[in-house]
Amino acid sequence: MPKLPRVSGAQTARALERLGFARLRQSGSHLVMRRDERGCVVPMHDELKTGTLAGVLRQAGVSDEDFLAALRG
Numbered sequence: 001m002p003k004l005p006r007v008s009g010a011q012t013a014r015a016l017e018r019l020g021f022a023r024l025r026q027s028g029s030h031l032v033m034r035r036d037e038r039g040c041v042v043p044m045h046d047e048l049k050t051g052t053l054a055g056v057l058r059q060a061g062v063s064d065e066d067f068l069a070a071l072r073g
Contacts, residue, residue: 002064004053007071009044012056015070016042019062
């Protein structure tokens with residue numbers, strides 16, 4: 001399993017959009033995204049801790065490898 005980088009909420013949201021997720025709504029600093037039946041909540045902070053990012057990816061059902069590939073563009 002590759003080590004997850006420290007990224008911002010905006011970078012995370014962009015990578016998830018590349019993987020087919022759509023923005024549903026945002027309440028304060030939390031963005032709700034959905035793809036099919038899977039959804040996740042992305043905190044829109046300047047920097048996400050790796051544990052928080054891992055939790056978002058687990059919620060979304062996205063592997064670390066797929067996320068890193070989408071993050072690179």
